[in-house]
Amino acid sequence: MRGHAAPVFLSVFRRLPYLRSLQITTTLADIAAKAEAKDAENQAFRTFLQSQESDSIDELVQELDALITPQIDCTTCGNCCRSLMINVTADEINVLAAHLGRTEADVKKEYVETGSHGGIMIMNTIPCHFLKNDCCTIYEQRFAECREFPGLHNPQFTKRLFATLAHYGRCPIIYNVIEEMKVRLRFNS
Numbered sequence: 456m457r458g459h460a461a462p463v464f465l466s467v468f469r470r471l472p473y474l475r476s477l478q479i480t481t482t483l484a485d486i487a488a489k490a491e492a493k494d495a496e497n498q499a500f501r502t503f504l505q506s507q508e509s510d511s512i513d514e515l516v517q518e519l520d521a522l523i524t525p526q527i528d529c530t531t532c533g534n535c536c537r538s539l540m541i542n543v544t545a546d547e548i549n550v551l552a553a554h555l556g557r558t559e560a561d562v563k564k565e566y567v568e569t570g571s572h573g574g575i576m577i578m579n580t581i582p583c584h585f586l587k588n589d590c591c592t593i594y595e596q597r598f599a600e601c602r603e604f605p606g607l608h609n610p611q612f613t614k615r616l617f618a619t620l621a622h623y624g625r626c627p628i629i630y631n632v633i634e635e636m637k638v639r640l641r642f643n644s
């Protein structure tokens with residue numbers, strides 16, 4: 456099996472000073488190509504992370520999220536808006552309807568589908584209706600799920616590995632955080 460790291464002492468490595476500058480990759484085509492090339496490596500990394508102490512991994516992910524996310528401009532990317540299935544609430548539809556100068560019923564009819572499980576509402580197109588030229592046209596009114604993605608600040612990262620890595624080839628934030636994690640954890644070294 457590829458990619459098993461040497462024994463890892465997370466608490467020590469995490470505190471080592473990192474003097475090299477971070478190389479952030481934001482070109483979507485490059486990231487998509489790397490995702491294909493690194494599929495087996497990423498599966499091995501997922502297995503490796505599952506064997507690690509969850510709180511230590513959360514600390515590292517949150518540190519890297521705070522470091523990397525400010526260096527990536529989501530307003531010029533919008534790539535998650537081409538693949539995410541966004542849940543919306545009744546309150547969010549009201550806010551959007553007011554913003555668009557439409558009725559709530561109109562907005563629901565045009566943009567929302569109501570599922571059979573407990574009446575959950577989702578946006579009815581992927582890519583999202585509101586993505587134009589890589590940009591969200593309702594950015595200030597975008598939904599909570601849009602604001603939350605990719606959610607690397609949330610605890611229990613190791614419980615969300617499958618879903619997070621599913622977006623590795625699409626989201627520059629996830630890609631750069633995962634690649635830096637491999638370096639910090641001496642994975643594959």
Ligand code: SF4
Pocket residue numbers: 535536539541583584585586587590591592593594597598601
């Ligand atoms: S509402 Fe905006 S941020 Fe949310 S998926 Fe649509 S385009 Fe993207």
Ligand code: SF4
Pocket residue numbers: 527528529530532533534535536604605625626627628629
């Ligand atoms: S969350 Fe990721 S995919 Fe979505 S706009 Fe930001 S960098 Fe791009």
